[in-house]
Every structure is written in structure tokens, then in C-alpha cells.
Amino acid sequence: xxxxxxxxxxxxxRLQLNKDLTFAAVIDLIPYFSRxxxxxxxxxxxxxxxxxxxxxxxxxxxxxxxxxxxGESGFNNLSAVAAERGIGVILDFVSNHVSAxxxxxxxxxxxxxxxxxxxxxxxxxxxxHPVKDELNNKVLLPILGSQYGDxxxxxxxxLVFDGREFSVQYWDHNxxxxxxxxxxxxxxxxxxxxxxxxxxxxxxxxxxxxxFQLDSLPSYHESAQEPREDRxxxxxxxxxxxxxxxxxSPVVRGHVEGNVAEFxxxxxxxxxxxxxxxxxELQVYRLSYWRTAVHEINYRRFFDINELVGLRMENPSVFRxxxxxxxxxxxxxxxxxxxxxxxxxxxxxxxxxRRLRAELQEGAPDTYIVVEKILSESxxxxxxxxxxxxxxxxxxxxxxxLYVQVANMEAIRRIYSHFTRGxxxxxxxxxxxxxxxxxxxxxxxxxxxxxxxxxISEEDRRTRDFTLDSLQEALGEIVAxxxxxxxxxxxxxxxxxxxxxxxTAIRExxxxxxxxxxxxxxxxxxxxxxxxxxxxxxxxxxRRLRxxMKFQQYTGPVQAKSIExxxxxxxxxxxxxxxxxxxxxxxxxxxxxxxSANARRQASHPRSMITTSTHDTKRGEDARARINVLxxxxxxxxxxxxxxxxxxxxxxxxxxxxxxxxxxxxxxxYQNLLAIWPASAEVAETSIVQRMQEYMAKAIKEAKxxxxxxxxxxxxxxxxxxxxxxxLTAKPSGPFLELFRPFARRVAKLSELxxxxxxxxxxxAPGVPDFYQxxxxxxxxxxxxxxxxxxxxxxxxxxxxxxxxxxxxxxGLRPMGSMKAAITALGLRLRRQEAEVFINGSYSPLLATxxxxxxxxxxxxxxxxxxxxxxxxxxxxxxxxxxxxxxxxAEKLADTLVHLPESAVGRTxxxxxxxxxxxxxxxxxxxxLFRLLPGCLLLSASE
Numbered sequence: 001x002x003x004x005x006x007x008x009x010x011x012x013x014r015l016q017l018n019k020d021l022t023f024a025a026v027i028d029l030i031p032y033f034s035r036x037x038x039x040x041x042x043x044x045x046x047x048x049x050x051x052x053x054x055x056x057x058x059x060x061x062x063x064x065x066x067x068x069x070x071g072e073s074g075f076n077n078l079s080a081v082a083a084e085r086g087i088g089v090i091l092d093f094v095s096n097h098v099s100a101x102x103x104x105x106x107x108x109x110x111x112x113x114x115x116x117x118x119x120x121x122x123x124x125x126x127x128x129h130p131v132k133d134e135l136n137n138k139v140l141l142p143i144l145g146s147q148y149g150d151x152x153x154x155x156x157x158x159l160v161f162d163g164r165e166f167s168v169q170y171w172d173h174n175x176x177x178x179x180x181x182x183x184x185x186x187x188x189x190x191x192x193x194x195x196x197x198x199x200x201x202x203x204x205x206x207x208x209x210x211x212f213q214l215d216s217l218p219s220y221h222e223s224a225q226e227p228r229e230d231r232x233x234x235x236x237x238x239x240x241x242x243x244x245x246x247x248x249s250p251v252v253r254g255h256v257e258g259n260v261a262e263f264x265x266x267x268x269x270x271x272x273x274x275x276x277x278x279x280x281e282l283q284v285y286r287l288s289y290w291r292t293a294v295h296e297i298n299y300r301r302f303f304d305i306n307e308l309v310g311l312r313m314e315n316p317s318v319f320r321x322x323x324x325x326x327x328x329x330x331x332x333x334x335x336x337x338x339x340x341x342x343x344x345x346x347x348x349x350x351x352x353x354r355r356l357r358a359e360l361q362e363g364a365p366d367t368y369i370v371v372e373k374i375l376s377e378s379x380x381x382x383x384x385x386x387x388x389x390x391x392x393x394x395x396x397x398x399x400x401x402l403y404v405q406v407a408n409m410e411a412i413r414r415i416y417s418h419f420t421r422g423x424x425x426x427x428x429x430x431x432x433x434x435x436x437x438x439x440x441x442x443x444x445x446x447x448x449x450x451x452x453x454x455x456i457s458e459e460d461r462r463t464r465d466f467t468l469d470s471l472q473e474a475l476g477e478i479v480a481x482x483x484x485x486x487x488x489x490x491x492x493x494x495x496x497x498x499x500x501x502x503x504t505a506i507r508e509x510x511x512x513x514x515x516x517x518x519x520x521x522x523x524x525x526x527x528x529x530x531x532x533x534x535x536x537x538x539x540x541x542x543r544r545l546r547x548x549m550k551f552q553q554y555t556g557p558v559q560a561k562s563i564e565x566x567x568x569x570x571x572x573x574x575x576x577x578x579x580x581x582x583x584x585x586x587x588x589x590x591x592x593x594x595x596s597a598n599a600r601r602q603a604s605h606p607r608s609m610i611t612t613s614t615h616d617t618k619r620g621e622d623a624r625a626r627i628n629v630l631x632x633x634x635x636x637x638x639x640x641x642x643x644x645x646x647x648x649x650x651x652x653x654x655x656x657x658x659x660x661x662x663x664x665x666x667x668x669x670y671q672n673l674l675a676i677w678p679a680s681a682e683v684a685e686t687s688i689v690q691r692m693q694e695y696m697a698k699a700i701k702e703a704k705x706x707x708x709x710x711x712x713x714x715x716x717x718x719x720x721x722x723x724x725x726x727x728l729t730a731k732p733s734g735p736f737l738e739l740f741r742p743f744a745r746r747v748a749k750l751s752e753l754x755x756x757x758x759x760x761x762x763x764x765a766p767g768v769p770d771f772y773q774x775x776x777x778x779x780x781x782x783x784x785x786x787x788x789x790x791x792x793x794x795x796x797x798x799x800x801x802x803x804x805x806x807x808x809x810x811x812g813l814r815p816m817g818s819m820k821a822a823i824t825a826l827g828l829r830l831r832r833q834e835a836e837v838f839i840n841g842s843y844s845p846l847l848a849t850x851x852x853x854x855x856x857x858x859x860x861x862x863x864x865x866x867x868x869x870x871x872x873x874x875x876x877x878x879x880x881x882x883x884x885x886x887x888x889x890a891e892k893l894a895d896t897l898v899h900l901p902e903s904a905v906g907r908t909x910x911x912x913x914x915x916x917x918x919x920x921x922x923x924x925x926x927x928x929l930f931r932l933l934p935g936c937l938l939l940s941a942s943e
Contacts, residue, residue: 004086005336008368008388008607009040010835011828012090012770016044016615016788018054023070023078030078032797034085037828039835040368041082042090042339042770044615046075047325050099054788055615056092057341058099058308061106063325079334088336090368093326095352096345097302100309103174108309112139113176114235115220115284117228123318125300125310131451134286135298137221141285142293142306143173152277155267157287159185159276161260163253164243168280170287179235181282183214188259188275196251203249206241213238220284291710297444302345303557304441310553314347319355331363339391339609343371344556347549348490350385357386370609374560374581376484381605384493389601389608392770393581396612398589398597399761400576402857403628403754403874406588409574411634416573419641420663426571426585431512433566434480436704437558445554450475452547453527459540463523474509474520475551478528481508485556487528489548494531502528568618569703570664575671576627579618588631591857595845598859602766602843610767612758613775613787620772620779620787622820623675625758626751630671632877640743644670647735651726653719655706660719661696662706669696669724673740676780679748682741684728692728693721695782750876753886753934756820757857757872760935763827764861764870766843776824800825819933823913827937830912834939837863846871849923850896852879856926860901865940869909871898872935873926886934893926900924909938917941 013033015026026041033041045056048064056066065072079089102109107120115121116128116137128137144151151157151170158169166182168175186207197204217234218227246253263279265272280287288296293306300310312318329335338356343349353369360367369387375394381387417424438446450472457463457471482505487498506521526533528551530544568578577584601608612621619627630637645666652659652666661669672695676688697717700707707713727736755778762769772779774791781787805822831838838861846858846869855878858871873893880889900920909918914932918924929936 005083005088005333006039006086006832006835007366008839009088009090009337009768010831010839011038012040012042012609012768013038014042014044014614014770014772016054016773017046017056017069019052019068020790022068023074027078027081029793029797030081030085030087032793032800033082033087035800036776036825037830037832038087038771039832040088040090040336042337043092045092045094045341047094048104050101050104054785057094058101059094059097060099060101060104062094062098062322065325075329076334079329089334090337090339091326091329091335092339092341093323094341095311095313095322096342097308097310100299100307102176109176112141112283112285113178114231115139115178116223117218117220117231119228119232121223122312122315123321125312127298127448130296130298131447132296132298135296137284139285139299140288140292140297141175142288142290142297143170144287144289147289148287151287151289152273152280153265153267153270155265155273157276157280159260159263159279161257163246165239166260168283175283175285177279178220178283179239180214180217180220180231181279183211184275184279184282185256185259185263186211186214188262189255193252193255196255200249200251203245203252206245207252210238210241210245213241294440294443294710295447298448300445300553302342303561310345312347313352319352323356323359327359327364330360330367333364337368337370340369340371340387343373344486345553347553350382350488350490350493353385353387368607374485376581377583377586379484380600381608382488383604387605389605389767391614392609392611392767393579393614394597395601395608395610395762395765395767396617397579397582398594399612399758399765400579400582400624400628401586401589402591402594402761403625403631403758404574404577404588405631405875405878406590408631408634409587412631412637413573415634415638415641416667419645420667422664423571426567426583429567429571430563431480433570434558434562435476437562437566438476438479440710441561442554442558446472446476446479449547449551449554452543452550453524456527456540456543456547457523466520466523470520471524474516474524477509477513478502478505478521478524479555479558481505481512482555482559485559486552487548487555489529489545489552491545494529499529564618565702566704569668569699570705572664572668572671574627574631575668575675576619576624579624580614580616592845594857595843595859598766599843599845606766606839608767609770610762610765611770611772612762613772613779613781614770615772615784615788617772617787618783619672619675620781621758621775622751622755622779623672623781625754626675626747626780627671628754629747629750629877630674632750632875636743640739641667641670643739644736647739648723648727651723653722655715655719658706660706660716661700661723664705665696665700665703665720668699672696672782673728674744674747676782677740677744677748678780679745679752683737689725689728691782691786692724695786696720696724698783746882750880753876754874756823757874757934759820759823759827760870760872760933760937761857763823763831764838764859764868764937766861768839769828769831771824771828776821777818778820796821823933823935826912830937830939834866834868837861837866837868841866841868844901846901847899848896849899850893850926852893852896852926855879855893856896856898858898860904862901862903867901867904867907867909867940869900869904869938870936871926871929871938873930874934876934886930887932890927890930893930896926897923898926898929904940908941910941912937912939 045059046065046069047059048061048066049056050058065075082089099105100108102112107123111118111120111124126139160167160169166177213234218231263276265276302308346352370389370391371387373390381390423429453471454468457466484501487501489498502525506525510518527544528548530548532541564580571584572578673692701709706716805825841861841863844860848856855873855875861868879892904920905922907920909920913936918938
């Protein structure tokens with residue numbers, strides 16, 4: 001490792017790699033990142049993924065570096081060039097799941113070929129003995145676009161022979177065949193082949209010998225070591241013999257190719273597909289309509305995505321094989337850290353993290369590790385997890401709440417409720433959303449848990465009377481009332497916190513269902529929080545423990561799908577609060593909560609990531625800041641809504657008893673249009689219309705009220721898209737843009753100050769600030785794929801090369817967008833220069849007094865003789881007139897003071913953004929701090 005690469009990150013810059021942003025392209029940008037002040041690049045997954053993957057999370061093989069990105073040599077070059085500039089590399093590692101691509105994932109293909117007898121069968125979280133008997137020792141593959149019989153008889157499923165092996169082709173899916181059952185193809189029309197080869201006895205005898213060898217193979221059901229090894233060995237021998245025979249005898253090959261053609265049938269003759277159906281029924285997998293996954297899928301997925309299959313990372317062999325390449329990169333110091341994706345999906349997160357740390361003790365003991373963990377309100381990161389922290393969503397939400405004006409939130413809610421005539425309580429929306437997800441996309445997993453729960457209940461005469469239906473209903477209710485993503489129970493961990501979480505959920509279920517007999521919940525509690533009982537058989541205890549740990553893998557996906565991907569689109573009084581890990585029901589947050597969260601992070605995880613935008617956020621940081629402004633001006637927001645809705649009414653379409661868009665979707669549309677509208681635009685550019693149509697199409701399907709991904713309503717979707725086009729292109733709603741533009745400009749102006757303010761606090765807060773690609777300039781993006789559009793790095797590089805990094809010019813202040821970039825670069829350079837105080841320095845909130853004290857947030861960081869003071873403004877609508885600039889309005893802050901720490905008194909500070917020198921007393925006036933900008937970073941000057 002280059003000596004110039006910091007031991008730990010001081011800042012990170014997230015890059016979404018794909019075919020358009022390869023390792024070679026990143027190498028060209030290294031000088032830019034160096035000048036920006038970044039210490040570590042944080043890369044999206046670099047592992048072999050599905051061809052053309054735009055994100056890399058559909059990993060096919062974590063033992064290879066993706067050749068589309070430049071392969072291992074390309075990565076090595078990137079790492080070396082970055083190290084020369086003092087920049088490290090953090091890898092995004094996907095430990096929970098892999099792509100279920102049957103052609104490109106070799107382990108999955110081998111499992112589909114040989115089932116339980118495959119050496120890779122234990123790699124995947126497959127239930128080989130599911131509830132449905134027909135799926136015993138099979139994998140349900142819900143990949144068909146329609147019912148199996150219809151697809152088969154339409155000739156869409158084809159048997160393929162390439163001269164070496166047989167496979168099944170369904171559109172872009174290529175599936176292996178159970179080698180033992182290939183004998184059905186080889187035996188077809190065998191008498192005719194014997195007649196043809198009557199004079200070639202050697203060829204015929206070899207063919208018959210191969211058939212005998214295949215007949216003698218152990219079944220794929222055999223999972224014991226000896227028959228498994230016999231099967232693998234004999235398959236290899238038989239396969240080689242068959243390939244040589246095909247090369248030796250054109251007659252044999254032609255015979256087999258003719259058989260393949262017959263198996264493939266004729267679309268107008270259903271009976272002609274009988275042979276192919278018989279062959280498919282003998283495979284390890286059962287092909288099915290994609291909708292059957294809702295109830296019958298028997299492998300764990302990433303959420304409800306059939307194309308991503310869960311890994312059994314608790315299996316030592318899986319852990320070893322999956323991490324070989326990552327460990328090699330870390331131990332050779334070509335990589336310097338790990339971001340662990342979806343840690344809550346693992347069977348035993350603590351066991352996994354401990355094993356990870358133990359493996360890295362040799363060669364990379366100080367590896368920087370953060371986990372993608374969504375912490376609910378007041379939920380701490382587990383203290384015994386050996387990690388540096390999370391990816392920072394809790395900071396995002398804590399910071400965001402500072403810019404929501406608490407006093408006005410009840411008014412915002414009333415405006416929303418009156419406009420939409422929708423629900424007044426978010427908890428009722430969550431509950432209904434969870435019930436819908438549990439009953440639809442995640443029903444199969446609950447079915448499996450309920451059957452196991454039923455089997456456990458049957459073992460005890462005191463619980464055997466609980467019916468399967470009652471257990472499934474009660475378990476589903478507990479999940480619907482679960483207050484966090486998951487618990488973390490294991491054989492070595494049974495915490496009071498987890499007990500309280502489960503008890504809280506059960507208590508709410510009983511309150512919602514007073515007629516249900518409480519004894520069933522007492523039994524279920526004993527399974528979800530499995531304490532050892534006197535006289536209990538070890539096997540019974542282990543079954544309860546395993547059920548509890550499998551239950552934990554279920555609640556997280558339900559929570560995410562129900563809240564982030566459903567409820568957030570159904571309930572949106574202030575959509576900026578609808579963020580990953582956020583709570584739209586919160587009225588805002590006192591500044592003391594922000595300080596407390598920062599202090600806790602500094603004490604427990606000072607190197608935790610802190611972020612404001614990611615590839616998964618619902619809105620970019622500056623789009624979120626715009627919507628926050630609405631909380632400062634509820635009366636204006638109410639007035640605008642009424643006017644806009646009145647003039648756009650003609651663009652809505654009646655569909656049955658409702659309109660498209662309905663009032664909730666219309667409300668959401670206006671907020672998000674404000675979020676992305678260019679500050680100086682007079683008309684809607686084509687890109688704005690298209691982006692809003694794409695966003696609303698996704699929002700409607702996520703809400704699952706009028707349309708969904710599973711059951712799309714083309715009529716509602718098309719009517720909403722038409723509404724957007726008509727409204728934004730002034731046909732027939734010409735007055736809309738005329739009314740919209742002045743308010744949008746006002747919101748944009750105020751939000752720009754919010755954005756610069758929150759950037760100031762982010763740069764100085766405890767933790768490692770992460771910058772999502774391109775967000776050094778305005779980040780007016782919406783949820784993916786909008787936030788994954790290509791970034792114009794050429795412009796950014798040119799700007800930074802030519803910029804003097806001064807927030808002012810001879811003609812006055814810089815444009816706000818470039819001012820954000822200047823502050824980012826100045827702040828990151830300062831962090832790199834003063835790493836000790838930013839990472840390990842103490843944290844102290846600063847008190848503000850005076851008429852505008854509520855508009856001020858400040859704190860100090862101190863280490864040794866170095867002292868940094870960060871102060872930022874908020875809620876600008878409260879003291880700025882509509883046409884007033886900030887530097888003029890700042891004169892009104894003269895009577896508001898910030899009280900400095902005792903160690904600051906008498907010292908000289910330099911403002912990192914404006915370079916002005918400030919003499920500190922016990923207090924300092926805001927006009928002295930905020931002459932140009934709504935935030936400042938003061939660094940104690942060297943004596």
C-alpha cells in the first residue's frame with residue numbers, strides 16, 4: 001500500500017460503475033478526485049455481474065472482477081494510480097445474494113443441473129423439502145411469462161443441443177439438463193439407430209454402454225458424500241465418452257439432433273410436446289409462471305426479486321469461496337475497505353462479521369468496514385458488531401429534520417389531509433401496506449415459516465391444538481406490527497432489546513385484535529425469542545432457534561417493501577421526510593436531537609459513514625432541501641396547491657369512481673416537480689417531462705393503489721403520463737406554468753441556502769462524509785433510475801481546474817451551483833489536512849442566543865491545539881423577503897450570537913470558505929459569520 005493512502009477514510013466519493021464508467025474511465029478522473037480532496041473512492045460492486053448490469057448488485061461470481069469494467073488488470077491499474085495520489089479504494093461487497101442467472105452463475109447452474117447432489121447445493125438458501133410435495137428436491141423457477149402448459153405448447157421452451165451438451169432455452173434463459181435424464185433423449189428411436197448402425201457394432205456398443213452408465217448413476221436426490229462423488233465422477237466420464245462419440249460418428253450425432261427436433265414438438269399439435277414435458281418433469285427445477293413465486297417459491301430471494309437468490313453465508317464453504325478475491329485485494333492493499341450490502345439479509349450478521357474480522361487479521365487487520373444497515377428511530381447500531389459504522393442513513397435523516405420547521409408541520413399535515421382526503425395517521429398506512437406485502441409478494445416465505453411453526457406446535461400436547469391457519473394469521477400480524485427491520489437472535493446472542501422488540505409487536509397485535517386468544521402469541525413468542533427451557537430436548541430448542549433466525553430474515557424485506565416501497569408513496573405530507581430510514585410521521589426534530597446523535601456517533605463509531613445522497617435515496621439531497629422549504633411557508637403552499645389543482649383539473653381523466661392522477665398522486669407530483677425544476681427555466685424541457693413521467697410511473701406502481709408491478713393498470717398509468725405532458729407543455733392547462741414558475745423560483749432560492757447550510761454541517765460532523773457521484777454540484781434527482789444517470793465529469797474536472805475556489809468573484813458571489821462545488825472542495829481539502837480533529841476530535845454543541853437563535857445550528861470539534869467551529873443557518877423564509885438576497889438579509893442577524901467554547905476565546909480563526917480572519921471572544925455575532933454564505937467552517941489559525 002502506498003504510504004500516502006490514509007489508514008482510514010477521511011472522506012469518500014461513491015461511483016456507480018458500469019460499461020459507461022469503467023476502471024479506465026475512473027483512472028482518467030483520479031486527478032480530479034485528488035484536487036477535490038477525496039481520500040477514498042467507494043466503488044459499486046466490481047464483481048462479475050450479469051452482462052450490461054447498470055449497478056453490479058446482480059453478482060454472478062464474486063471470485064472474478066467484471067471484465068466489462070476492465071477486469072482484474074484494469075482494477076489493479078486503478079488502485080495503483082489512485083494510491084499514487086493518496087486515494088484508497090473501498091469495495092462494495094454483496095454477501096446476501098447472487099444473480100440467479102443459470103448461464104453465467106456457474107454455482108447456480110451446477111445446482112440446477114445436479115440438485116442436492118451438487119457440491120454447490122448448500123450454497124443457496126433453498127428449501128429442498130418444501131410444503132408442496134411436488135417440489136420435493138426441486139427448485140421452483142418462476143421465469144415463464146404465462147402458464148407452463150401454454151408456454152410449452154407454444155414452442156417457447158426449446159431443447160438445445162450444441163454437440164457437447166443438452167440444455168433448455170426459454171428466451172434468454174439457458175438451463176442445464178439433469179445429465180442422468182438425458183438418456184430419455186438418447187433412448188428415443190433407439191431401435192431405428194440400431195438398424196442404422198448394424199454394420200458399426202463398435203459405435204453402437206459404445207452408445208449402449210454410455211446409456212448403461214447413465215442408467216447406473218446415483219439419483220440427484222442423493223446428497224450423501226459417497227454417492228455424490230460417484231455421480232460427479234461418472235458424469236464426467238460419460239460426458240467425455242459421449243462427446244467423443246458425437247465427433248467420431250456423424251450418424252449418432254444426426255440421430256440425436258433428430259431426436260431433439262422431435263422433442264421440440266409443433267405448436268399446432270399439443271401431443272407433440274409430451275416427450276419434452278416428460279423430460280422437463282425429471283429436472284431439478286420446475287418451470288412455472290412468474291406469478292407462482294408469490295405462494296410457492298422455495299428459495300430465499302433478495303426481497304421479492306426472483307432473479308436474485310439468497311446465499312447461505314453461514315456455511316463456512318460459502319463464506320470462504322465468496323470472499324477469496326475480496327480478501328486477496330484487501331491483503332495485498334489494492335483495496336482498503338468494505339461496504340457490506342444488506343447486512344440484515346444474513347442468517348447471522350454478528351457471526352458473519354466476526355468471521356470476516358478474524359479472516360482479515362492476517363494481512364489486513366485494520367480494514368475499514370461499514371454495513372448498509374437501516375436504523376429505525378432511536379435504534380442503535382449493535383455495540384458488539386466489529387465494524388466502523390453504517391453507510392449513514394441515520395445521519396441523513398437527523399440532518400434533514402433540522403430543516404423541517406416543526407411549528408408548521410401540523411399545518412402541512414392538515415393541508416395534505418384536506419387536499420387528498422387521505423389517511424391522517426402514517427402508522428395505519430404502514431399496517432395496511434405490510435398486510436398487503438405479506439399477503440402478496442412475500443406470502444410464500446410466511447407460508448414456510450408458518451408450517452415450521454405448526455410442526456413445532458405439534459410436538460407438545462399443550463400447543464398442538466393451534467391450527468396452521470391460526471398460526472399463519474398470528475405470525476403475519478406480528479410481522480405487520482414489527483417496529484424495526486429485524487432482531488439479531490442467535491445461539492450466542494439473546495438480548496433484552498430483541499425481547500422488547502418482539503414484545504412490543506405482540507402487544508400491538510393484541511391491541512389491534514382483542515378477540516384473538518392470547519395464548520397463541522405466548523407460544524409464538526417462545527419461538528421468536530427462544531430461551532432454553534428446563535427439560536427441553538436439544539433438538540426442539542434448536543428448531544425454535546432456527547425458526548427465530550429465519551423469521552429475522554423475513555421481517556427486514558417486509559419492512560423495506562412495505563414502508564420504503566409502498567407506504568412512502570401512499571402518505572406524503574412532506575415528501576422530503578419519506579427517505580430510507582426516515583419517518584414521515586415525525587414533526588421535525590429539536591436541534592438537541594441532532595447534537596445527541598452526533599455525540600453518540602463520535603463516542604461509539606467515529607469513522608461511521610455520514611451521507612446525504614446515495615444510489616438508493618428517494619431524492620437527491622438538494623431536491624429534498626427544496627421540499628423542506630414548504631414547511632417554512634404552509635400558507636403559501638396551501639394557496640399554490642389550490643390554484644394549481646384548479647387550473648390542471650381539465651388534464652385529469654376520470655376512470656370509474658376515481659380520477660387519474662388521484663389527489664395523492666397529484667400532490668406528490670407537485671412536490672417532486674418543485675424538487676427538480678431548473679431554477680431559471682421558463683418552460684418545461686423535454687427531459688423534465690420525461691423524468692416526471694418516469695418517476696410517477698414508478699411511484700404509482702410502488703403505491704399499489706391503482707396499479708402495481710404485478711398487476712399494472714395501463715389505463716391509469718397512461719392517463720397520469722398524459723396529465724403530466726399536458727400540464728407541463730401548456731396544453732390544455734396553460735395557466736399552470738404561469739402560476740408555478742414564481743413559486744418554484746422562490747423555493748429554489750431558499751433551498752439553495754438550505755443546501756449550502758447542510759453541506760457545512762456534513763463536512764464537520766463526526767463521521768466520514770460520503771459524496772455520491774456528481775453531488776458536489778446540485779443534486780436535483782429523484783429515486784433510481786433518475787439518480788443513476790451519467791455524470792458530466794468532464795465539466796466538473798474543467799471547472800475545478802479553472803476555479804480559484806473562492807466563493808466570490810470580481811462580479812459578486814459565484815452562482816450557487818458552483819458555490820456548492822467550491823465549498824465541497826474547500827471542506828474536503830480541510831478535512832484531509834486536519835484529519836485528526838475531524839475524525840477523533842471532541843464534539844461540543846454551541847449555544848445561540850438572540851431573536852433568531854432557532855435559525856442557528858453550531859458545534860465545535862477539538863483535538864490537541866486544533867479547534868474547528870462549524871455554524872450554519874436554517875429556515876430562511878422566516879427572515880428573508882421574497883426578493884431579498886442572503887447577504888442583505890444577514891444584516892438582520894446582528895443581535896443573534898453564538899457562544900464559543902472557552903478554548904476559543906482570544907484566538908484567531910480563518911473561515912475555510914471565505915478565507916476571512918475572525919477574532920473570537922466569548923461570543924460572536926452572526927453578521928460577522930454570515931456575510932456571504934449561510935454556513936462557515938472556522939479553523940483556529942496557527943500562532
